[in-house]
Amino acid sequence: MKTLLPVPEIAIGAGRIDQLGADIAGLPGAPERVLLVIDRFLAKAGVAERIRAALAAGRRTLSLWDDLAGEPSGAQIDAAADLARRDRVQAVVGIGGGSALDVAKLVAAIAPGAARVEHYAFCAHPLPARPLPAVCVPTTAGTGSETTHTAVFTNAAGRKAWAWGPELAAAKAILDSSLTVSLPATLTAATGIDALVHAVESCTNANRFEANDLLAHAAIRLVARHLPTAVREPQNLAAREGMLVASCYAGIAINNAGTAIAHNIAHALGSLGKVHHGRAAGLGLRASLPWSLDASAPAFAAVADALGGPRDATALPGLIERLIGAVGLKTSLADELPGLTPERLALEMALPENEAMRRSSARPSTDGDLLHLARAVLTAA
Numbered sequence: 001m002k003t004l005l006p007v008p009e010i011a012i013g014a015g016r017i018d019q020l021g022a023d024i025a026g027l028p029g030a031p032e033r034v035l036l037v038i039d040r041f042l043a044k045a046g047v048a049e050r051i052r053a054a055l056a057a058g059r060r061t062l063s064l065w066d067d068l069a070g071e072p073s074g075a076q077i078d079a080a081a082d083l084a085r086r087d088r089v090q091a092v093v094g095i096g097g098g099s100a101l102d103v104a105k106l107v108a109a110i111a112p113g114a115a116r117v118e119h120y121a122f123c124a125h126p127l128p129a130r131p132l133p134a135v136c137v138p139t140t141a142g143t144g145s146e147t148t149h150t151a152v153f154t155n156a157a158g159r160k161a162w163a164w165g166p167e168l169a170a171a172k173a174i175l176d177s178s179l180t181v182s183l184p185a186t187l188t189a190a191t192g193i194d195a196l197v198h199a200v201e202s203c204t205n206a207n208r209f210e211a212n213d214l215l216a217h218a219a220i221r222l223v224a225r226h227l228p229t230a231v232r233e234p235q236n237l238a239a240r241e242g243m244l245v246a247s248c249y250a251g252i253a254i255n256n257a258g259t260a261i262a263h264n265i266a267h268a269l270g271s272l273g274k275v276h277h278g279r280a281a282g283l284g285l286r287a288s289l290p291w292s293l294d295a296s297a298p299a300f301a302a303v304a305d306a307l308g309g310p311r312d313a314t315a316l317p318g319l320i321e322r323l324i325g326a327v328g329l330k331t332s333l334a335d336e337l338p339g340l341t342p343e344r345l346a347l348e349m350a351l352p353e354n355e356a357m358r359r360s361s362a363r364p365s366t367d368g369d370l371l372h373l374a375r376a377v378l379t380a381a
């Protein structure tokens with residue numbers, strides 16, 4: 001299947017958030033009641049007030065939901081959706097990292113219905129047909145959630161769950177670099193590497209196709225050019241904007257072609273301990289590349305070229321290593337997951353919820369391969 005799915009309107013510019021009032025007025029039905037889903041630390045840092053000011057023109061009312069720090073639970077999403085129903089909001093604005101955007105998208109999708117979010121997990125039931133329009137404003141670069149049809153949350157059993165559907169598409173994305181300058185260097189690095197892995201996997205996996213590779217390669221070039229600068233010079237707006245665009249393009253690319261084995265490893269690591277998703281994906285890519293290269297050598301060669309190296313797949317592990325080193329990503333997981341055995345990690349990777357990522361990899365994997373990859377990621381120094 002080769003389909004370039006629809007992309008939301010994307011507005012780009014430092015300070016662009018201050019025009020949010022006009023953006024809301026331009027949505028279908030010119031919504032007057034808006035729910036703002038925002039990371040708590042951003043709300044405390046005054047961003048919620050800035051949004052309130054931007055929305056003040058007209059007779060708009062703003063409901064605020066900021067009970068969010070880290071990955072959202074199903075109960076939190078249901079609470080936000082209940083607030084949206086109670087206040088009869090007509091649009092949802094999400095501002096923050098991937099989690100805040102996922103909550104905003106899920107609330108916009110499920111609030112028109114009555115069911116709890118778990119009802120829709122793993123595509124068990126179709127999402128309500130007419131979602132509220134959602135505006136996504138990423139403050140990390142990142143997950144690319146502003147352009148994907150996926151949202152992730154933790155279910156009642158404490159495990160990662162996902163929902164998928166075109167109903168989860170944002171109506172609009174706003175890429176405002178001024179909102180990302182306060183992101184600490186470690187998070188800038190981890191989220192930026194996540195964007196890189198999205199781009200690399202979408203153009204090297206079994207679902208890749210040329211029309212989509214274009215976006216992935218552009219994202220990889222942007223990461224190579226801007227990520228080390230964004231880590232070194234947090235106030236550099238050009239580097240911050242370059243990374244927002246990279247993350248956005250990479251999000252579009254995975255929406256069309258999905259991820260692969262590095263994300264299988266990352267999701268398994270995320271379920272077994274507290275490892276940042278982006279760092280886990282980067283370590284997953286690093287550990288799996290030598291195993292993956294031959295299955296998709298011309299595609300990996302194109303990635304090496306986009307990173308500024310020779311058009312040669314065998315050069316890629318070294319180029320990734322250099323980039324990971326340049327942004328200071330810690331490669332050993334011994335501190336976070338001290339007792340985790342490769343056998344346990346391989347079992348987690350083989351679970352049905354991770355199967356799509358495993359199967360989309362260019363190289364088919366046996367259970368023995370999973371054990372080999374688990375060993376590679378856990379023994380990294």
Ligand SMILES: [Zn+2]
Nearest residue numbers: 194198277281
């Ligand atoms: Zn990712």
